[in-house]
Amino acid sequence: MNKKSILEPPVNGPLNGVKVLDMSRILAGPTCTQLLGDYGAEVIKVEKPGSGDDTRNWGPPFMKNVDGQDSNESGYFLASNRNKRSISLDISKDENVEIIKTLLKDCDVFIENFKVGSLKKYGLDYQSLSEGFPKLIYCSITGYGQNGPNSHKAGYDLIAQGYGGLMSITGSPDEEPVKVGVAVADLLCGLYACTAILAALNHRETHGTGQNIDIALVDAQIASLVNMGTNYLLSKQDPARVGNEHANIVPYQVFEVFDGHLNVAIGNNEQFKKFCDIINRSDLSKNKKYSTNIMRVSNRSELIPILKQELKKYKKDDLVDKMEKMKVPGGPINKLSEVFASDQVSARKMKIQMENKNSEKGFVELIGNPVKFSKTPVSYRHPPPFCGEHSDEILDEIMSKKDHKDIK
Numbered sequence: 001m002n003k004k005s006i007l008e009p010p011v012n013g014p015l016n017g018v019k020v021l022d023m024s025r026i027l028a029g030p031t032c033t034q035l036l037g038d039y040g041a042e043v044i045k046v047e048k049p050g051s052g053d054d055t056r057n058w059g060p061p062f063m064k065n066v067d068g069q070d071s072n073e074s075g076y077f078l079a080s081n082r083n084k085r086s087i088s089l090d091i092s093k094d095e096n097v098e099i100i101k102t103l104l105k106d107c108d109v110f111i112e113n114f115k116v117g118s119l120k121k122y123g124l125d126y127q128s129l130s131e132g133f134p135k136l137i138y139c140s141i142t143g144y145g146q147n148g149p150n151s152h153k154a155g156y157d158l159i160a161q162g163y164g165g166l167m168s169i170t171g172s173p174d175e176e177p178v179k180v181g182v183a184v185a186d187l188l189c190g191l192y193a194c195t196a197i198l199a200a201l202n203h204r205e206t207h208g209t210g211q212n213i214d215i216a217l218v219d220a221q222i223a224s225l226v227n228m229g230t231n232y233l234l235s236k237q238d239p240a241r242v243g244n245e246h247a248n249i250v251p252y253q254v255f256e257v258f259d260g261h262l263n264v265a266i267g268n269n270e271q272f273k274k275f276c277d278i279i280n281r282s283d284l285s286k287n288k289k290y291s292t293n294i295m296r297v298s299n300r301s302e303l304i305p306i307l308k309q310e311l312k313k314y315k316k317d318d319l320v321d322k323m324e325k326m327k328v329p330g331g332p333i334n335k336l337s338e339v340f341a342s343d344q345v346s347a348r349k350m351k352i353q354m355e356n357k358n359s360e361k362g363f364v365e366l367i368g369n370p371v372k373f374s375k376t377p378v379s380y381r382h383p384p385p386f387c388g389e390h391s392d393e394i395l396d397e398i399m400s401k402k403d404h405k406d407i408k
Contacts, residue, residue, distance in 0.1 A: 011040045011379045011381065012040070012376055012377065012379070013038070013039045013040020013041070013373075013376050013377070013378060013379055014039050014040060014373065014376040015036060015039040015040040015041040016040040016041075016376075017040075018036070018040070018041040018042070018108050018109065018201065019041065019042045019044075019106055019107040019108050019109070020033055020036055020037075020041050020042065020043045020044070020107065020108065020109040020110075020111065021044050021046065021100070021103055021104055021107045021109070021110050021111070022043050022044065022045045022046065022084065022111050023046045023100075023110070023111065023112040023113075023114070023124075024111050024112055024113040024141060025047070025052075025053040025054055025055065025113065026053070026054055026055055026113070026186065027055065027076075027080055027157070027183050027186035027187065027190065028113060028141050028155075028185075028186040028187070028189040028190040028193065028217060029111055029112070029113045029141050029190065029193070030045075030053070030055075030080035030081055030190070031080045031186065031187055031190030031191070031194075032111060032139075032141075032190040032191070032193040032194045032197070033045070033084065033111060034080050034081060034082055034083060034084070035190070035191070035194045035369070036109070036194060036197065037082065037083025037084055037381075037382075038082075038083055038369045038371075038378040038379070038380070039371075039376075039378060040376070040378075040379065041109075043083060043084040043085070044084070044085055044086075044087055044103060044107075044390075044394060045081065045084040045085065045086045045087070045385070046087055046088075046089050046091075046100065047086055047087070047088050047089075047387050047388060048088065048089075048090065048387075049088040049089070049090050049387075049388060050088075050387070051387070052072070052086070052088065052387030052388070053077060053081070053387070055074060055076040055077040055080075056072045056073060056074060056077045056387065057072065057074065058074050058076040058077070059074030059075060059076065060074070060075075061074070061075050062074050062075070063075075063078060063356075063358075063359055063360075063364055064359065064360035064361075065358055065359065065360060066357075066358065066359070066360055067360075068360050071358060071359075071386075072386065072387065073358075073384055073386070077384060078364060078366060078384045079366070079367065080190075081384040081385070082354060082366060082380060082382060082383055082384050083379075083380065083381055083382050084382060084384070084385060085382060085385060085389070085390035085393070085394060086385035086386065086387055086388055086389050086390055086391070087388060087390060087391045087394045087395070088387055088388030088391055089391075091122055091124070092122075097122050097123060097124065099395070100124065101123075101129075101132070102398065103394075103398060104129065104133055104136065105133075106398070107136070108135075108136070108137060108201065108204075109136075109137045109138075109139065109197055109201075110129065110136055110137070110138045110139070111138075111139040111140075111141070111193070111197075112124075112139070112140055112141070113140070113141040113142065113155075114140075115142065115152070115154060116142055116146055116151050116152060126138040126140070126212040130210070130212070133210070134209055134210060135204060135208065135209060135210045136210040137197060137200040137201060137204065137210045137211060137213065138210065138211075138212045138213065139193055139196065139197055139212075139213040139215065140212070140213065140214055140215070141155075141189060141190075141193055141215050141216075141217070142155055142214075142215075142216055142217070143155020143156065143159070143160065143216060143217050143218060144216050144217075144218050144219075145214055145215075145216035145218075145219060146214045150218075155216070155217045155218070156217075157179075157183035157184070157185045157186045157217065158179055160185035160186075160189075160217040160218045160220075160221045161179045161180065161184065161185050161221060162177070162179075163218050163221070164185065164217075164218050164221030164222045164224075164225070165221075165222065165225055165228075165229070166179075166180065166184070166185070166221055166224070166225070167179055168238070168239075168241070169225075169228055169239050169240075169241055169242075169247075170241065171241045171243065172241060172243040173240055173241045173242065173243065175241075177241070184221075184224070185217045185218075185220060185221040185224075186217065188220045188221065188223075188224050189215060189216070189217045189220040189221075192215055192220050192223070193213070193215050196213045196215060197213065200213060227247070227248065228247060231247065231248070245300070245304075248297065249265075249266065249267065249293060249297070250266070250293065250296035250297050250300050250303065250304070251264050251266050251272075251275075251296070251303070251304065251307055252264070252265050252266060252267075253304075254333065255307065255308060255311045256308065256311065256312060257311050257312060257314050257315065257316045257319060258312060258313065258314055258315045258316070259315050259316050260316045260332075260333075261316075261333050262316050262319065262320060262330060262331065262332055262333065263330055263331050263332075263333060264307075264311075264323075264328075264329075264330045265329040265330060266328070266329065267329060268293070269285075269291065269292055269293060271327075271328050271329065272285055272290075272293075272296070273285040274326045274327070274328050275323070275326075275328045277326070278319070278322045278323060278326060278328065279307075279310050279311065279313075279314065279319075280310075281306075281310055284303070284306065284307075289302065289303075290303050316332060320332060348368075348370075348372075349368050350367060350368045350370065351365060351366075351367065351368060352365070352366050352367075352368045352380060353365055353366075354366060354380050354383040355383065356383040356384075358383075358386060359383075364383055364384070366380075366384075
């Protein structure tokens with residue numbers, strides 16, 4: 001969508017030619033820009049000199065450098081910052097703001113996650129930039145959005161999960177509310193941001209103009225409530241925490257078996273009948289109290305204790321095998337060591353290695369991109385960078401050998 005790249009060798013990704021200036025940090029913005037980079041976009045990450053992205057220090061663990069010592073690249077940072085080059089700029093200096101504006105002359109997308117209004121004093125807010133860059137797509141990620149009574153508040157995943165209702169429906173009913181094991185509000189916000197940017201790029205192709213994208217962690221979290229949120233809007237009843245059970249489907253939960261635990265995810269009445277046959281309790285599927293999902297939900301408190309007692313008689317692998325043969329949904333609850341050692345992960349290339357000259361091993365292991373394009377595959381071109389690793393390179397290419405001693 002832009003002129004041929006002068007920053008990277010050409011790639012065959014669907015976003016080849018798109019250029020992104022990334023002034024975001026932590027997780028939501030970096031998740032978005034890593035995804036754009038995987039799809040072929042050129043991404044320049046602007047970082048604060050010295051410290052860089054906050055997540056660089058969110059460890060241990062850290063990647064070991066060539067000397068066998070901890071680097072400043074934590075596992076958290078490595079997770080969302082490949083396919084980017086890093087330039088360190090102190091935006092409190094006027095000359096560095098001008099460098100950013102020079103970079104923007106060749107960019108399609110600008111993404112930032114500063115507090116509302118923070119970039120205005122540098123002339124890097126949307127209103128200021130849109131005058132000189134009418135085709136620029138400007139994406140702002142904040143905790144609560146650009147307006148509303150909470151717009152001034154900072155955004156954190158934990159706070160978003162709580163404010164947006166997710167924690168109220170996560171966990172066991174007799175315990176405290178629980179957050180999801182990963183920063184799901186940040187991740188969802190990053191994914192929404194990515195799809196919004198792609199939509200804005202398409203709009204620009206048709207209408208020739210850029211636009212501002214305002215996206216909030218809390219909004220993304222509320223949108224993710226899906227059926228649980230709609231259930232409330234229909235019933236006006238706050239849903240209770242049900243642990244690993246499902247609010248609308250029974251049985252759909254974790255069960256203890258003879259040698260561990262497994263998931264059972266019965267999606268329809270025929271599957272329930274087959275499941276009852278497998279555990280030698282066909283009488284349950286014939287009982288009117290349990291024969292349909294509506295009845296199973298209504299009689300959950302009676303049915304689940306019966307199933308719990310029966311499943312303790314079976315070994316995990318035996319039961320999973322029988323369920324697979326009968327096409328009854330279920331499966332193991334893997335530890336991460338089991339996940340990344342699985343044949344499925346290998347077949348789907350969900351664990352990758354990227355060469356990294358800064359690493360003790362000469363490479364770094366990362367989680368692969370889940371999208372499989374038939375004609376324009378994702379590419380892994382740049383390992384997560386050190387802070388400012390490409391400052392000289394980028395300035396030499398873009399700034400025509402301009403003196404930049406004050407930026408190092």
